[in-house]
Amino acid sequence: MYQTSKTYPTKRAFAAADLVYIALASALIAICSWISIPTQIPFTLQTFAIFCVISVLGGRRGTAAVIVYLLLGAVGIPVFAGFKGGIGAILGNTGGYMVGFLFICLSYWLATGLFGKKLWAEALSLTVGLLVCYAFGTAWFMLLYARASGSIGIMTALSWCVFPFVIPDLVKLALALSLARRIPAVPER
DSSP: OOOOSOOOOOOOOOOHHHHHHHHHHHHHHHHHHHOEEOSSSOEESHHHHHHHHHHHHOHHHHHHHHHHHHHHHHTTOOOBGGGBOSHHHHHSTTHHHHHHHHHHHHHHHHHHHHHOSOHHHHHHHHHHHHHHHHHHHHHHHHHHHHHHHOOOOHHHHHHHHTHHHHHHHHHHHHHHHHHHHHSOOOOOO
8 A cells, every 4th residue: 555754735725715716706797897987088997896806805806807807898797987898809909907806906906915905005015906907908008009000109198098097097907906895804824
């Protein structure tokens, strides 16, 4: 009979309750992406949902929820803003910002892993993640725009894609953190 003296760590699988939280969070992100606030440059509540989901569920489950959301959209389910779906939406001009949501998740996951769920760590990590999302999305936009229409300057790209959204996104971040503080944290299993 063969026995091993070493025990190997197993990967931590999601419990059934975690899968339910992830599914509900993905649905929340989709619903918020459909809600458009009509201003001179309309914006959605998509980033608000991303901030809420990550703050309430934590880095691991929040990241999983965002990945599920992106995969649902990639296979054609109209979960993105404007009821869009399909791989073309992700590979389009603004798809880099959607992929950039993962940077928000990873930034949060890293910071809260290092510093805990202190308000300052959450706020800083979400802000840094948002800045990385902006940078990644803008670079993506500039690359695709240059292929289709010719080169574009960084300030022009930022004035189209980032500057109008900075204040609304920071307000959504503050509201999401305030709301997440009032919702009991869902413990990791």
